[in-house]
Amino acid sequence: MFSLNRRRLLAGMGALGAGSALGFPGARAQGNTLIVPTLGGVWEQFWRSTIIPAFEEETGASVTLDVGNGRVFGANLRAAGLERPPYSVVMTNEVFASSLRKEGYFETLDLSRVPNYADLYPMARVAGGFSATGALSPIGIGYRTDLVRTPPTAWRDLWDNPEFQGRIGLYNFANSAGKMELLLASVLYGADQYDVDAGFDALSRLGPVIQVDFNLSTALSTGEIVVAPFDFGEIARLREQGLPVDCIIPEEGTMMFDQNISILANGPEKDLAYTYLDFLISPRIQELMMREFYTSPTNSRVVVPEELRAAVPVSGEAMAGILTWDWDFVNENQGELADRWARTIR
Structure with a gap:
């Protein structure tokens, strides 16, 4: 679904570095470790090279990637049980997230801890506040x-x-x-x-x-x-x-292909999970993902530039036309x- 090339990666890293200087919201968590499930391939490469280093720098936390897919993440959660999930946050397709939500794994988001949620397009505010679309x-x-x-x-x-x-x-x-x-x-x-x-x-x-x-x-x-x-x-x-x-x-x-971010009700690093969710839906990260993967930004503050409109034609008012x-x-x-x-x- 996604691809990467060196030119876009270097440009994206430069843009992210400029954003990091301004700082992302969220308390520093020196010594804490957040386990982040992610897809493999170029998705994993991008997370390792760009997203995770920036998040670690901003929070002081450590991140461990667990590479798989929605079926694998769901199986891991069910094997561990509701009370002791291996993750604090999961980003996966809504078709998988909806089942896990019904089984009680996710909590309704505390929106006071997700300031960027207010800027999401309505269709990216998932399941009455249970989730946020991080990639679309x-x-x-x-x-x-x-x-x-x-x-x-x-x-x-x-x-x-x-x-x-x-x-x-x-x-x-x-x-x-x-x-x-x-x-x-x-x-x-x-x-x-x-x-x-x-x-x-x-x-x-x-x-x-x-x-x-x-x-x-x-x-x-x-x-x-x-x-x-x-x-x-x-x-x-x-x-x-x-x-x-x-x-x-x-x-x-x-x-649409979607990747929705949910918080585990009994996750071990709840505060860090909320910081990570807000980080992914921030305008800076949404713009960076748009430039790398041609995704449609879910944060309404991101404007698709003229040179990308042919590759990213669905934005602004057109987001309301997504079924x-x-x-x-x-x-x-x-x-x-x-x-x-x-x-x-x-």
């Missing part, structure tokens, strides 16, 4: 400009444009985007997101599709597919590599929906 990648419709005569303008074009048939890519149901594709189809062709009968029927009418767990870029690069749901940052990186591609904001709204979903419904019916997907989507 909107998903539009990506396509090959050299292989498509009529560019898409809406999600319904996946069904209505005959030149797309047999050349469509989808995320499979294991990916949160696959689940969103089902809910989106249910909204488009049924009563609402819960009308999954209509959603599955609609998806079956797409005909044969290329399904992947996480990487649609290869199929788009080879021309095996010409259109698919894509986050704008990934399309921007493919464009930088010379591939003739574009990504549009659909008329019905965008989907949200009932992940409790998905999780409660996970097994049935996954089985039905396997039987329905060719």
Whole structure:
């Protein structure tokens, strides 16, 4: 989902250094250690090279990274139990966070300890104050400009444009985007997101599709597919590599990859966890992540500069057009929906 290059990394580190001179809020915690779960790959590299050194300098604390994914972090929490979680703070997709929240692992945020929360866009204030969106990648419709005569303008074009048939890519149901594709189809062709009968029927009418767990870029690069749901940052990186591609904001709204930050109710370093949460949603860190990963800043005080608007087109008022979903419904019916997907989507 994210990539890095040396030029952006050096520029980002310079910007972060300038911000550090001004100081982030939060008491210093010399000698304390915060365990931070993080994704691997370039995400881990960025945290180790830039985010964590700045946080340690500001707080006097030490940080230990635990590299994994939402499924792993959830399994670790459940293995440890509610009373003795291994983490104080977790950033993960809402589809995983919603289950852990219902099981009692997270607490409602004490907003007096998160001053930057007030500047978040409404859609980044998650679950009535239980969480804050720390990283957001909107998903539009990506396509090959050299292989498509009529560019898409809406999600319904996946069904209505005959030149797309047999050349469509989808995320499979294991990916949160696959689940969103089902809910989106249910909204488009049924009563609402819960009308999954209509959603599955609609998806079956797409005909044969290329399904992947996480990487649609290869199929788009080879021309095996010409259109698919894509986050704008990934399309921007493919464009930088010379591939003739574009990504549009659909008329019905965008989907999104999210990473939401939650505080463990019984975490061992509660004060430090709150400082870390506020640090990640601060304007300086949100801007730095935008420049590195082409994410849409969730802090409304960050303005996307002109030179980045093609790569980060969803910001400001457009944030209100991001579609949200009932992940409790998905999780409660996970097994049935996954089985039905396997039987329905060719």
